[in-house]
Amino acid sequence: MFWLWKRPKSQPDQRKKHQRKRRRKRRRRLPRVLPHDPLSRVLYIDLTKKSFKVKDRSDLFEKYIGGAGVGIQLLKEECPKGIDPYDPSNPIVFAVGPLTSLFPLASKTVAMFKSPHTGYLGESHAGGRSAVAIRMAGYGALVIKGSSSRPVYLAIHEDSINFRDASALWGMESNFTVGRIIRENEPAAGMRTIMRIGKAGEKLVSYACVTTESYRHFGRLGLGAVFGSKKLKAVLVSGKRTIPTANKSEYRKLYDELYHTAVESPLMKKYHDLGTAENIEPLNMLGGMPTRNLLTAKFESAKEISGDSIAENYLGRRLACSHCPVGCIHIAALRIPYEDETYFYKTSMISYDYEPIYALGTMLGVSDPKGLLKLMDHVESWALDAMTTGVVLAWATEAFEKGLVSEKDTMGLKLAWGDYNTYIKAAHNIMDQPNDFYAALARGVEHASSIYGGSDFALSFGKNEMAGYHTGPGTHVGHLIGARHSHLDNAGYSVDQKILAKKQLSPEELADALMEEEKWRQILSSLTICFFARGIYTPEVTLRALKLTGFELAKEDLDRIGDEILREKNRFKVREGFSLDNVRIPKRIFETPTPLGQLDEAFIRKAVEHFKKKMLEEVAPEKGGAEKAEA
Template sequence: MTTEQYAIPGLTNVLYIDLTSQSYHIEERPDLYEKYLGGIGVATNLMLEEYKEGTGPLDPEMPIILSTGPLSGVYPTCTKTVALFRSPLNGELGESYAGGHLAMSMRYSGYETIVIKGASRYPVYVAVHDDKVTFRDASSIWHLSSAIDVGKILREVEPGAGRRSIIRIGPAGEKGITYASVNVDTYRHFGRLGIGTVFGAKKLKALLISGNREIKSPEHKAYRKTVSMLYDTIVKTGLTEKYHNLGTSENILVLNELKGLPTRNLQEASFEGAETISGEIFADKYLIRRVSCAGCPIGCVHIAMLKRQFSKAHEYETLNISYDFELIYALGSNLGVADPEAVLELIDACEKAGVDIISMGVVLAWATEMQQRGKISTEETMGLKLSWGDKAAYLRAIELVVQAPNEFYKALGKGVDYASKKYGGEDFAIRLGGLEIPGYHTGLGNVLGLSVGARHSHLDNAGYAADQAAFNRPLSDEQIVEYVIDEEDRRNILNCMVSCLFARNVYTYENIILALKSIGIERTEEELKELGKDIFRKKYELKKKFGFKFENLTLPKRFFETASTTGKLEEERVRKAIEMYREKRGV
C-alpha cells in the first residue's frame, strides 16, 4: 500500500462500527469539528446524537465513542484519546482518557473519531487497518486470565508494528465487573467508570488500530516556531520535571505530610508506612525504565521490576509493573499495606484482571472495615479474613471479586455504592457520585469537585488544587466554587485538543491559540472559554438524560469524621457549596 499524506487541519472522519451486523461506514463531520474542534467536544455532541431515551449502559445500542483532537500527533504531549460511554458503575456519564499509541494510530489510520455500537453474538476483536475494518472471532482469547497476555497474542497475529495500538479487556470486563477497565498498549488504560464492562457486554475483546497514512505538518515558520516553543517549555522550564523524575508517586510523602492521604478506608489521613511506599523508595529500589506515550517527551510512565519466586528451587519470574500515586494509595495506604513489593503484586493482579485499581482498592478497604466491625462474617467472605496490610488475603479477594462465586463477591463487583446499600456501612463507603474516591482528602474543594464534576473525577476540575490554594492563602467558599468552575471549563478545552493534563500549565489559552493558528484554526480566548462552558452544559444535559440529580448526591459521614488537610469539614458547608455551584452554573 502506498503511503497517503494529508495536511492539518481538515480532519473530520468519523468511523462507525456496528458489531451486531459486523459492518462499518465512514462519515465526514466538518460541522462538528469546525465548532467543537475535536476530543471531548465532538464526542459529547456525538453521544447526544446517538443516545436513545431509556437505553441502559450495557444495552447494545449504547455507543462507545473514541475521539482525538486537532493537535493530536502534531504537537508534543497531545497524546490522549477520550472515551465516552454510559457508566455501568453509577449509570452516569462515563468519560475516560488514555495515552499510549492510540491517538497517533487513529490519525495514521485516517479517523479522528470512532463510534462503536451494537453487540456481537460471539466474542470478537476488530482490526482497523487504514480503510479496511475486519471482524475476527475472539473465542480463543475470550477466557484468558490476563489482559496483558491478550496484547502479546494479538501483536503476533496482526500486522502494523510501530504504528499500532491494541486496546483490550481482561476477565473482569467479560464477567461484568462494573469497574472493569480497558488496557491500552500495556501500560496505559481507560481506567475509571467501567468502560471495560461495556466492551464485555458488546462481546468486544479488543480493538486494534494501525495505519500507513502520514500527517503532513504545515511547512510555514509559524508552525515550526510554535512546536519549538512548546517543546522547550515542556522539557526545559521544570513545569513537567516532577512527572519524569518520580512521577505522581511523589505525592505520597507530600500528601502524607499534609495529612491528606486516605488511609485504611479514610479512617485516617496519614499513613505511618508512607516512607516505605513512597515514590522515592519505588524509584531507588524498583524503577527500571520510563515510557512515553507516542509524541510525548516527558516519559512519565514509571515501570518497576519485581522479582518473584515461584518454586522452592530458586526459580524466579520477573514482572514489569507500571505504578503511580493513585495505585499506591488505593492498594497501599488505603489498605494499610506498607510493603512496596506487596503493593506491586496487588497492582499486577488488578492489571491482569482488568479492573480499575482505585475502585478495587476502595471496595476492599470497605469490606475490611465491614468485617472488622462484625457487619459481615467469614461466611460471606468464604472463609477469608481481611486484615489491614495482609497482601495474601487481598490477592485472594481480588480473585474472588472477579470470579463472583457468591452474592457478597457479586456485590463487591458492582462497586462500593451498591455493596454498602446491600450490606450496610454506607457512612464509611468512601464514594462520591457513586464513584470510589481517588487519593485525596484535602478539604472542601476536593469533596465539592468530586461531587459535581461531570464524571465525579479529580481530573474534572482539580478540586484538591483549590484546597491547596486555600491552604497557602485564605479563600472564601465562593472563591473555591469559582476555582472549580473555571478549572473544569479550562479542562474541557484541553480535552478538545486532546492534551495530557500533565502539560496543562504548558497549554495555556495563549499557547492553545498559537498552536491552533499555526495549523490554520483561528480562535480567540473568549471563544475558547465560551466553548468550554458550552461543552460543560452539554455534558450535564447528558448526565440528566442518564438520571443524575443533585438531590441524590450522597455525602458519607466518613468525609466529615476524618480531618482533612484544611481541617474537619461540616456537611452543611459542603451542601451550601454545592448549591452555590448550581446557582452559578445554572444547572
C-alpha cells in the same frame, strides 16, 4: 426631485454594522479543518451487523474542536435516552483532537459511553499510542455500537476494517497475554495501538478498565464492562498518514518551543524522575493521604512505599506516551520465585503511579512494597480499575471489622489491613463473583453498602469511588460537582492547596473556582492534551497551535466552547436521571481532619447548591419537554 438624506452623526452607521456582521458570518462559515486533514472523518462500526461506514463530521469538529467536545456530542446522538449501559445500543466513542500527532503532549484519547458503574456519563482518558494511531489511521473519532454474537476483536488498519474471531482469547486470565497474541498476529506499519479488556470486563465488573499498550488505561467508570457486554475483546488501530499544517516553518518553531518548555520544566522533570508517586510523602506530611478507608489521613509507613523508595529498589524502566518527551510512566521490575521450582524466577514489569499506590497501598494499610506491587500486578492483569478496587476492598475490610459482613460472605477470607495476600484473593473473587457478596462488590461501594450497610464509610461521590486526596473542602466539592465525579474534572485538591491555604473562600466562590477550572479542562481534553501539560498549553499557546491546524479562534471562543461542552455533559447526565438531590455525601469525610481542619458539612452543601443553581438548573430539560430534549 431626489432628496439626499444625510445620516445624523449620532446615529451608528448601519451599513458598516451590517458589513461587520456579514464578515463575522463569513468567518464562521470558513472551514477550520485543513484540506486533506482526516480529523473530521468518523468511523461508525456496527458489531451486530459486522458493518461499518465513514462520515464527514466537520459540523462537530469545527464547532467543538475534538476529543471531549466531539465525544459528548456523538454520545448524545448515538445513545438512546434511558437505556441500560449493557444494551447493545450503548455506544463506545473514541475521539482525538487537532493537535494529536502534531505537538508534544497531545497524547490522550477520550472515551465516551454510558457508564455501567454510575448509570450516567462515562468518560475516560488514556495515553499511550492510541490517540496518534487513530489520527494517523485517518480518523478523528470511532463510534462502536451493537453486540457481537461471539467474541471478536476489531483490527482497523486505516481503511481496512476487520472483524476477527476472538473466541480463543476470551476467558484468558491475563490481558497482557491477550495483547501479545494480537500483536504477533496483526503486523502493521506506522503507529499501532491495542486496546483490550481482561477477565474483569468479560465478567461485567462495573469498574473494569480497558488497557492500552500494557501500561496505560481507560481506567474509570467501566469502559471495560461495556466492551465485555458487546463481546468486544480488543480494538487494534494502525496507521501511517501524514497530518498537514498551515505553515510548516511556524509549526517547527512552535513545536521546538513546546518541546524545550516541556523537557526544561521543573514540574516535568519531577514527573520524569519519580512520576506522580513523588506525591506520596508530601501529601502524607500534610495529613491529606487517605489511609485505611480514611479512618486517618496519615500513613505511618508512607516512606516504605513512596516514589523514592520504589524507584530506588524496583525501578526497571521509564516509558513515554507517543509524542511526549517527558517519560512519566514508571515500571517496577519485581522478581517473583516460582512456587514449585528452586532458583527459578519470573520478572513482572508493573506500572505504578500515585493513585494505585494510594488505593492499593495506604487505603488498605499495605506497607510492604513487594506485597503492594504483587497486588497491583494482579489487579492490572485482570484489568480492574485500581482506584475503585482499592476503595471497594477498604470498605469491605471495615465492614468485616464491624461485623456487617461475615466469613461466610467473604468465603473464609479474613480481611485485615495490610494483608496483601488476602486482598489478592478477594480481588480475584470480585472479578469472578462466586457469591452475592463479591457480586455486590463488583458493582462498587455505593451498591454494596446499600445491601450490607456501612454507607457512612462508603467513600464514593456520585457513585464513583474517591481519589487519593483528603486535602480540604475543594477536593470533595470537586468530586461531587465534577461531570465524571473524578478528581481530574476540576483538581479540587489543587484549589485546597493553592487558594484555600492563603485565602478563605466562600462556598459560592469555591464552586465558581472549580467550575472555571473544569471549563478550561474541557478545552484541554478536546485538544486531547495531557493534564500534566496544562501549565505549558496556556490559552495563548493553545491559540497559536490551533491556528496552525486551521482553527482561527480567539480567547473568548475557547471560553465559550469550554462552557458549552461542560453544559452538554451535564445535560446528558440530567437526561439520564442524575440529580444532586440524590447524591450521598459520606459522613467519614467530616470525621477525619484535613490539612485545613475539620470539614464543615454546611459549607460543602452550600457550595454544591450554588453549583446546582448555576449549572444543573440551567441545563435541565424544560417541563414537558423531555421528548424535545431527547430529539
